[in-house]
Amino acid sequence: MKIHNGVLGHIVLNVKDLKKSEDFYHSILGLEVSARNLDTKMTFMSYGQEHHDIALQALPRGVRHASGKGAAKVHHFCIYVDRNEIIDELYPVLKRRRIPVVSGPETLVVAGNRSVSFLDPDGNRVEIACNANKFKFDNRKKRKH
Numbered sequence: 001m002k003i004h005n006g007v008l009g010h011i012v013l014n015v016k017d018l019k020k021s022e023d024f025y026h027s028i029l030g031l032e033v034s035a036r037n038l039d040t041k042m043t044f045m046s047y048g049q050e051h052h053d054i055a056l057q058a059l060p061r062g063v064r065h066a067s068g069k070g071a072a073k074v075h076h077f078c079i080y081v082d083r084n085e086i087i088d089e090l091y092p093v094l095k096r097r098r099i100p101v102v103s104g105p106e107t108l109v110v111a112g113n114r115s116v117s118f119l120d121p122d123g124n125r126v127e128i129a130c131n132a133n134k135f136k137f138d139n140r141k142k143r144k145h
Contacts, residue, residue, distance in 0.1 A: 011054055012054075012056075013057065013120075013122065015121070017121065025045050028097070028099065032047075032048065035051070041058035042055055042056065043055065076117060076124075076126065076127050079127070079128055080128075081128060081130055081131075083132070087114040088105055090105075101116065103116070103117045113130045114130045115127055
């Protein structure tokens with residue numbers, strides 16, 4: 001059996017500092033806290049249509065992220081936006097806040113969309129890319145700013 005019509009549901013990230021990561025994902029990516037689980041030390045964040053698009057899981061006390069010279073377990077995750085201008089408007093915000101930019105802003109050769117990639121407080125690579133077609137055919141309500 002194959003899944004033919006899948007969509008990314010959510011991603012859960014292990015984070016060192018839950019509050020710092022909540023602030024980053026709210027102030028840079030516009031996600032709102034939708035719920036918290038104090039027992040498991042998790043924060044759930046959403047763009048408003050789903051219970052959560054991203055969940056943040058605090059690392060247990062004494063546990064550290066894996067390190068070394070190998071490749072990261074997750075290369076990156078991508079959040080689509082509906083206009084190229086959003087990419088270019090985000091870039092100076094990243095620079096002002098001294099958030100490490102990995103690539104971009106640039107127009108990707110293969111996909112032909114505008115993109116910028118940067119690191120969150122735990123070194124996870126986040127890509128913001130324009131995919132106007134996704135929004136053209138997406139019947140979700142537009143979020144009010």
